[in-house]
Amino acid sequence: MRFHFRFIPHWKTWLIVSGIMVVLALGAFFIRGLNYGIDFTGGSQMNLKFNHAVTTTAIKTVLAQNNVAGSTVVFIGTGRKNVLITTPTISEHQRGALLSQFGKKIGSFDEISTTRVSSIIGQQTEQRALLAVIIAIVAIILYITVRFEWKFALSGIIAMVHDVVITVGLIALIHIQLTEYFIMAVLTIFGYSITDKIIVFDRIRENLKKKKKNDPLDELVNTSLNQVLVRSINTSTTVAIALLALLIFAGSSIRDFALTMFIGVIVGTYSSIFIASPIWLRWHLADESKRKRPQTRPAPRT
Numbered sequence: 001m002r003f004h005f006r007f008i009p010h011w012k013t014w015l016i017v018s019g020i021m022v023v024l025a026l027g028a029f030f031i032r033g034l035n036y037g038i039d040f041t042g043g044s045q046m047n048l049k050f051n052h053a054v055t056t057t058a059i060k061t062v063l064a065q066n067n068v069a070g071s072t073v074v075f076i077g078t079g080r081k082n083v084l085i086t087t088p089t090i091s092e093h094q095r096g097a098l099l100s101q102f103g104k105k106i107g108s109f110d111e112i113s114t115t116r117v118s119s120i121i122g123q124q125t126e127q128r129a130l131l132a133v134i135i136a137i138v139a140i141i142l143y144i145t146v147r148f149e150w151k152f153a154l155s156g157i158i159a160m161v162h163d164v165v166i167t168v169g170l171i172a173l174i175h176i177q178l179t180e181y182f183i184m185a186v187l188t189i190f191g192y193s194i195t196d197k198i199i200v201f202d203r204i205r206e207n208l209k210k211k212k213k214n215d216p217l218d219e220l221v222n223t224s225l226n227q228v229l230v231r232s233i234n235t236s237t238t239v240a241i242a243l244l245a246l247l248i249f250a251g252s253s254i255r256d257f258a259l260t261m262f263i264g265v266i267v268g269t270y271s272s273i274f275i276a277s278p279i280w281l282r283w284h285l286a287d288e289s290k291r292k293r294p295q296t297r298p299a300p301r302t
Contacts, residue, residue: 005229008222011278018162018275025169032172035072037179038086038117040129044095046085047112053080054106062101063087066094072177082112086177089116129183136190144194148201151283156197159276160268163193167264174259181257189264192239196232196272203228204277221281225273236269 007014038045056073063071068087076082090098095114102109137157144153164186171182203224211220243265246258 004223004226006222007225007273008218008278008281011274011282014274014278018271021166022162022169025166025172028169028173029165032175034168034172035175035177037177038115040178041088042117043086043088044090045087045115045117046095046099047076047082047114048085048102048109049082049112050107050109051081052107054083055080058106059083059085059102062098062105066098066101068094068098074177129180132183132187133190136187140190140194144198144201147198148205151280151287152201155276155280155283156194156201158279159197159271160190160193162275163189163264163268163271166267167260170263171260176256176259179256181254182260185257185260185264188261189268192265193268193271196235196268197276199231200225200228200272200277201280204280217281217285221277225277229273232269232272236265239265 056075059073060071063069063085068090071085071087074084074086076084087098099111137160140160141153141157144156167186167189171178204221207220207224211217240262243258243262247255247262250258
C-alpha cells in the first residue's frame, strides 16, 4: 500500500508548531539553564566503590558537613555501590578529609579514580566546543551550497538550528550534566540532521529535472517528501533502537550521550519532512514571484 500524505498544504501548521517548540526550548534554556559538568566549569570528580549499598542523602550529608556545596552524586551501574561524586575545585586537604568522613560515616570503600580539571581548562574546553560547532556549521553551508544551491543550504541550516535548539532546551529541562560527550552528541546531531535533509533535497532536485512547465511546485515537493518518507522513518527507527539499547545498558556518561542523540534524531527527522523543505519552497516561490512581477520603469522626462 502506498501512502500519499499532504505535508505541504499544512506548512503553516508545521511552522507554528515548531515555533512554539523553539520558544518553549529557549524558555527552558534561559530559565532553568544548563547543568555544566567539570569539563566546562572545572572541579574534582571522585569515583568511589563502597562495599555496601549507599544512599544519595548519606553522601550529600557528608559533603554538606564539609562545606562542599554545588556537588552532584551519580550512581554507576546497579546495586548503588559505585558512585561518581563531582565537586567544585577542592584542595588535596579537603579531598582527604572528605574521604576520611566517607569511611567513618558511610562505610569502607575503594577509591577507583580521582579526576581534577582546573577552571582554565574548563574555559578552554568551552571555547573549543564553540569553535567546533561554528566550523561544523560553516562546513555544512559550504558543502550544501556547492552540491545544491545557497537556498537549500540556508534552509537546511535553519532546520538544523531548529533541531539543536529544541534538543538543548529539552536537555536543559531534564537538567542532565553536560560533559564533552554532549558536544560530541551535538556535532553528531548536526551530521545526522543535515544528511537526512540532503536526501530530501536530492530527491527534490531530481524531480525538478523532470518537472513540466505547468506542474505545480508545491505538489512536486510534496511528492518528493512522500518518496523519501519510508526511508527516513526506517533509518531513524534503526538509530533510535540502538540508542535505546545504550540508554538501558550503558554507563551514566554514555547514557547522557545516547539521550541527547535520541532526542536529536527524533527532532531531526521531524524537521527534515516538515520544516526544511517548506522553508525552501516558500523561499523559492517568493523569488519566482519577484522575477515574474513586471518591472515598473520611471516615466520619461518631457
